[in-house]
Amino acid sequence: xxxxxxxxxxxxxxxxxxxxxxxxxxxxxxxxxxxxxxxxxxxxxxxxxxxxxxxxxxxxxxxxxxxxxxxxxxxxxxxxxxxxxxxxxxxxxxxxxxxxxxxxxxxxxxxxxxxxxxxxxxxxxxxxxxxxxxxxx
Numbered sequence: 001x002x003x004x005x006x007x008x009x010x011x012x013x014x015x016x017x018x019x020x021x022x023x024x025x026x027x028x029x030x031x032x033x034x035x036x037x038x039x040x041x042x043x044x045x046x047x048x049x050x051x052x053x054x055x056x057x058x059x060x061x062x063x064x065x066x067x068x069x070x071x072x073x074x075x076x077x078x079x080x081x082x083x084x085x086x087x088x089x090x091x092x093x094x095x096x097x098x099x100x101x102x103x104x105x106x107x108x109x110x111x112x113x114x115x116x117x118x119x120x121x122x123x124x125x126x127x128x129x130x131x132x133x134x135x136x137x
Contacts, residue, residue: 063103063106066101066103070098070101070103071113073097074120075120077093077094078094078120078121078125081093081124081125082125083125083126087127090121090125091129091133095137098113101113104137114131117129118134
């Protein structure tokens, strides 16, 4: 009886049996994970803060876009101040630029902005600003 089966038929049958077996194992052991993955792709995002029926608004994306705009503004202020800029005058201009940025309440954004100011003030204006100069903002 085994002599009537070719190697091609044997390998096709073994591959089919293996695929069925692996599918069964995946469904048995990972059924909950598969359901979660399918549900998350099918439904819109709803966050923990969102009320019933309200979509979740990702505030980190909004803050990041504001951060990009702030960096452009800071670069403009630093470039307009010129190379022989006074440290106190430059800090006053930067403080007014930063006044409207809500992201300073987040430590990661504050650190990124302050590091940018320190590096660019030295690079563009030749003014050394330290972290202590910016600490009270």
